Amino acid sequence: MTTTLDAVPTLDVDPFSHETLEDPLPMQAALRDAGPVVYLPRYDLYAVARYEEVRAALVDWQRFPSSAGVGMSNFKHETPWRPPSLLLEADPPHHDAPRAVLSAILGPRALRRLTDRWFADAEDLVAGLLDGRGDVVELDGMTALAEAFPLRVFPDAVGLPAEGREHLLPYGDHAFNAFGPSNDLVAKGAPRVGELSAWVASQCAREVLSDDGFGAAIWAASDRGDITPAQAPLIVRSLLTAGVDTTVHGLGAVLHGLATHPDAWATLRARPERARVAFDEAVRWQSPVQTFFRTAEGEVPIGGTVVPADHKILMFLGAANRDPRHWHDPDRFDLDRDPSGHVGYGMGLHQCVGQHVARLEGAALLTALARRVERIEPAAAPTRHHNNTMRAFAALPLRLTPARA
């Protein structure tokens, strides 16, 4: 029996050029409109950018496994730059135990013990920026808020010592670049890879971690035999790689959205309980993690055509989150929207295990800002930071008008 397959539309675009990274939206729209799956000859890979196909590929771990890498490199043929992640770059059955352990440690009920402290920390951070600084405060939203808050609460929650934390952001930046092609962004990070990787590896050891953080909880799981002692440090490493830059740029996204949408800021001030939804709407709208790859297990049919076996498929989470086939007026940051079902944290077996941590950070910081700040506006145009995987800001100049006490 022969089946007729549609020709795969081909687009000669480079998702990882500086031009695209500066503004990926036009390319994403072209990919969505070209078809349910598109061939990118430049990198000999297939791409999905519509909501339906991205979501279907994300949940289908059987046909789109992760263990050959979730970047452009195919681990079946190339050596990964570091020992693969036991979560992100693993399939069942190896994925099961690390995932079960982290899901419990980072689950909403486990995080309740952090809620009060993180809300208080956010109040304190915001007070430090506003108190005694006059009627209008200008600051860089990235360094003063989006980076400052996660760096204040997250390494403590993991249980890292104080020294060396400045390595976290450059390490994460490189790790997220490394999912892309080996372009100049990867080359830029290469000189420090050895030093940063060695530092990160040294922080995963049991004796380095405090005895009450996520790290200690991971080691305790190895004492119970739920994971092996050899797995524990790599699972701690997952937190250090995936848990910092992501939330920094998630917070950057929501600050940018609120500063550029006064109606949204008004909504949040009137109803601060919407902070959690506001953060997720920003994760949809900017999609701090833009892309991940999978590798086809056998020939996989998608939308009338077939992805050939062992080929890489690039999933555009950011494009799916703005697909007008699924979302109404998707380019609008809208606090009255229900962003439920966005794929900014992925979907299915590998869906972000840190999403409750991210939401708690978002809710804490936004609640503190809504309480203390009457107006938030751009003080100048933001500048982008280019990364092969993340949609990021280099600087986000903001003007805050404190609320009268």
Next chain:
Amino acid sequence: MDRLVVQGKTQVAEGVVALVLARPDGGRLPDWAPGAHVDLTLASGATRQYSLCGDRWDAHTYRVAVLREPDGRGGSAYVHDELAVGDTVGFGGPRNHFALVPSTRYLFVAGGIGITPLLPMVHQADLVGADWALLYGGRSRGTMAFADELARHGDRVTVHPQDEGGLLPLAAFVAGADEGTVVYCCGPAPLLAAIEDATAHRPRHLLRTERFVAADLGAPVRDEPFVLELARSGATVTVGPELSVLEAARRAGATALSSCEQGTCGTCETPVLAGVPDHRDSILADHERAAGDCLFPCVSRSCTDRLVLDL
């Protein structure tokens, strides 16, 4: 309410039927790992647990195997005598209290219908190249389900019917366990007591067991509509079987963030202020379910006429 349709029903041993279950629309089922069970709501609102014993690489069907329990309250008898291909059952989960932890060596001990959770475990142990052996006991050969499927593993599997060989030789079976060997056992209470004795000299976490105990019956699961009250707005809405609590709450004007909408990701967790939740998620442990103070409205429902949520 989430329901599964019975796609197949086969007798796999004396007193044991296997069911193949699928979504009515043929869609993907929630992912699971060996050791997981689903809650099936049978006729009259009775909920029973059944271990998944199929192939997790098949995302579209579940397989369970049910032993007829003559002294029971009727759940298994209903499956045997009345449930037919094409019928539907309510379902919740999957949940897993018996996960396969990573190791290079496993010893599996099954008694009777306790083979069900161990079946996918041995396949998985084989897949990862672990060293393993299974000792499988039962009243008589004819009552022991899946012995045929296990035959391909050769001498890793010992089938030991009681009428031919007496009680299981547990002490000899676990004698070879080294310090990394994890022992998994599922079966009747006397077998579990015996394996605990046989491994008493070893660290506790190297023995993992599951008992198919009949849970105390809580309030029966209901098919009739109930009233959902949203505490923050005071709005009320009637939730019939065709509507999820999440959807009903949204129709009544609540903002409720969700993501997976299948009870696995935890995004939609909501405090319960009054009423008894009918939990269908894959997340809460038994004691958390019993507390009844939160639920996942994307899948969970109400056992009581009125459910009040902090929304």
